[in-house]
């Protein structure tokens with residue numbers, strides 16, 4: 302009880318701020334399992350109240366404006382959680398018993414009853430959460446949390462607070478009831494507010510994340526069964542030969558693009574038979590990524606002649622043997638890589654069902 306009394310004395314010095322940590326644990330010693338020294342805990346919170354008695358817990362919860370509540374005592378109906386939540390709508394409530402933490406159904410029930418986090422005393426995530434909760438609100442800012450109406454957040458604190466405290470608010474509730482962004486004041490936010498704040502109001506100048514622009518391409522290794530030759534496109538600007546294929550259009554599937562581009566660039570109708578590779582290339586300097594699927598195909602009709610009329614798509618197309626390819630001028634390495642190195646060397650051809658549209 303030493304820590305409890307010490308906490309109470311400190312709390313009377315500063316009754317305005319609500320940095321109380323109230324813990325209901327199986328033993329007073331349990332607080333040591335968290336791996337934060339008592340001194341550190343005391344510096345993080347104005348008062349740290351540890352009790353093993355549910356009735357003392359209840360009176361502590363009644364008496365103090367708790368910032369953070371740890372509950373390590375198991376009750377089948379989460380009654381301590383519900384009680385604490387009712388008294389303190391904005392508190393961060395953590396359940397710290399292992400059975401609940403490691404049981405999928407129990408975790409959902411705990412969330413439903415008002416817990417913000419379910420973990421174990423010796424989990425480093427708990428240390429981190431306690432640090433974060435104690436740090437929030439150190440700086441005073443102009444923003445009110447759109448979920449719990451807690452006040453005085455800086456942009457950075459609100460950005461941290463929203464997912465930490467409110468990750469469990471169902472998306473349907475978020476979209477229906479929480480539409481006005483406290484930062485940009487836009488009253489018509491249609492995505493969950495947390496998502497909006499996370500992406501639109503990141504406090505970081507160069508966010509370490511973001512949604513890249515995706516450019517999708519489809520290329521085709523098309524082989525003629527009768528003589529084993531491959532279809533190559535004679536590209537624009539005398540740039541050399543390349544696999545038929547190109548960029549995927551709006552609202553188009555990869556497979557459709559592969560078939561369309563082969564017809565446009567090479568004048569040949571094809572049947573796709575498999576997938577040789579999927580390349581995913583994040584660009585190092587820009588915020589974009591390239592996704593390219595390389596398909597295997599056969600011509601629908603071997604007698605259909607490749608295109609020879611020059612147009613915007615290409616100068617024409619031609620059937621070549623794999624042996625010829627290394628001696629040709631190529632627009633890029635892809636014909637060598639995908640025909641000679643992979644396909645002709647027995648690389649696995651995956652079924653088209655790899656893509657489910």
Ligand SMILES: [Zn+2]
Pocket residue numbers: 446447448449450451462463466467
């Ligand atoms: Zn909140």
Ligand SMILES: [Zn+2]
Pocket residue numbers: 482483484485486487497498501502
């Ligand atoms: Zn906004």
